[in-house]
Amino acid sequence: MAYRAEYIWIDGTEPVPMMRSKTKIIEDGKEPGIWGFDGSSTNQAAGHDSDCVLRPVFQCPDPLRNPGDILVLCDVLLPGTMEPHPTNHRAALVEVAEKYAAHESLFGLEQEYTFFKEGRPLGWPTEGYYYPAPQGPYYCGVGAVEIAGREIVEAHTEACMDAGLAICGTNAEVMLGQWEFQVGPVGPVEVSDHLWMARFLLYRVAEDFGVNASISAKPIKGDWNGAGCHTNFSTKEMRENYDAIIAACEAIGGPGKVEEHLEGYGHGFEDRLTGLHETAHYSEFRYGVSDRGASIRIPWQVALDKKGYIEDRRPNANCDPYIVTRLITNTVCSAI
Ligand code: ADP
Numbered sequence: 001m002a003y004r005a006e007y008i009w010i011d012g013t014e015p016v017p018m019m020r021s022k023t024k025i026i027e028d029g030k031e032p033g034i035w036g037f038d039g040s041s042t043n044q045a046a047g048h049d050s051d052c053v054l055r056p057v058f059q060c061p062d063p064l065r066n067p068g069d070i071l072v073l074c075d076v077l078l079p080g081t082m083e084p085h086p087t088n089h090r091a092a093l094v095e096v097a098e099k100y101a102a103h104e105s106l107f108g109l110e111q112e113y114t115f116f117k118e119g120r121p122l123g124w125p126t127e128g129y130y131y132p133a134p135q136g137p138y139y140c141g142v143g144a145v146e147i148a149g150r151e152i153v154e155a156h157t158e159a160c161m162d163a164g165l166a167i168c169g170t171n172a173e174v175m176l177g178q179w180e181f182q183v184g185p186v187g188p189v190e191v192s193d194h195l196w197m198a199r200f201l202l203y204r205v206a207e208d209f210g211v212n213a214s215i216s217a218k219p220i221k222g223d224w225n226g227a228g229c230h231t232n233f234s235t236k237e238m239r240e241n242y243d244a245i246i247a248a249c250e251a252i253g254g255p256g257k258v259e260e261h262l263e264g265y266g267h268g269f270e271d272r273l274t275g276l277h278e279t280a281h282y283s284e285f286r287y288g289v290s291d292r293g294a295s296i297r298i299p300w301q302v303a304l305d306k307k308g309y310i311e312d313r314r315p316n317a318n319c320d321p322y323i324v325t326r327l328i329t330n331t332v333c334s335a336i
């Protein structure tokens with residue numbers, strides 16, 4: 001007898017990488033080992049030297065197949081040296097996470113995304129004015145006019161739970177057809193692995209509905225919300241006292257840090273971080289209690305308890321969590 005392992009990896013497509021996967025059938029009792037793929041078809045190698053290596057780094061049950069089948073998230077290595085491929089940002093995060101392990105960093109990621117069908121956001125009219133009624137009733141809405149795609153969201157949530165991922169909630173977002181799920185709070189490597197796996201399941205589940213899930217940062221121009229990946233963060237110290245909360249905000253806003261972080265927060269932040277639609281303009285840095293127009297929000301409960309976590313609202317929906325959690329862990333933990 002045998003089982004199926006779906007090998008999943010992040011490709012080299014620019015400016016936003018895509019996910020790829022292929023199936024390996026493995027004899028019962030054997031582990032999923034190192035594998036390879038044609039990097040010339042994924043923007044990761046040239047045709048004359050095309051082999052790239054897949055190294056399993058995280059696995060979980062495959063909730064869409066049979067009991068015993070698994071999903072295997074891999075990072076990509078160069079053949080020969082077995083060094084991380086330039087598109088592999090997980091390796092650098094693992095180093096930083098180990099270096100600062102004593103601070104016990106926790107992350108919670110809010111993944112916003114938009115369903116598309118036939119080139120239009122799901123639920124948007126296909127004739128007449130083409131636009132739905134303005135934003136207002138859709139966020140956390142209920143009802144056939146307010147909501148589009150709930151059946152896909154439910155199937156995705158169930159798949160994540162069955163896979164054992166650290167999904168902790170979902171909600172409908174401000175634009176019709178836009179949704180969010182949250183992962184965490186767990187450590188930086190774990191939250192990133194789980195987010196990538198949850199993204200894979202989102203694409204895969206939506207595929208069965210003939211729908212595309214987009215993590216574009218500004219899927220529709222104009223007076224419509226963009227899509228972010230708010231990054232909630234705490235260290236052991238921040239979970240114990242308020243001085244550490246403020247110190248973390250100051251460190252993230254420190255000299256050179258604002259630019260360095262934005263550079264790693266995903267493609268198209270200029271289109272999304274306009275100062276409108278619950279964002280701070282990318283050219284300014286500001287933190288504040290309950291302030292959804294700030295770069296970093298300190299939740300009101302945290303200000304009340306005088307301990308807890310902070311929310312960096314700037315990362316885009318299309319960010320690589322391996323990069324975002326590395327930047328924040330490094331900046332904050334090296335400063336405290
Ligand atoms: P909102 O939409 O109000 O910004 P959400 O409920 O969508 O907030 O997300 C809150 C996130 O904060 C969740 O991902 C959760 O895992 C995370 N979180 C909660 N406590 C902590 C903590 N101590 N450290 C880091 N993240 C946390």
Ligand code: MN
Nearest residue numbers: 110180182230
């Ligand atoms: Mn949220």
Ligand code: MN
Nearest residue numbers: 110112173180
């Ligand atoms: Mn949101």
Ligand code: MN
Nearest residue numbers: 110230311313
């Ligand atoms: Mn948020």
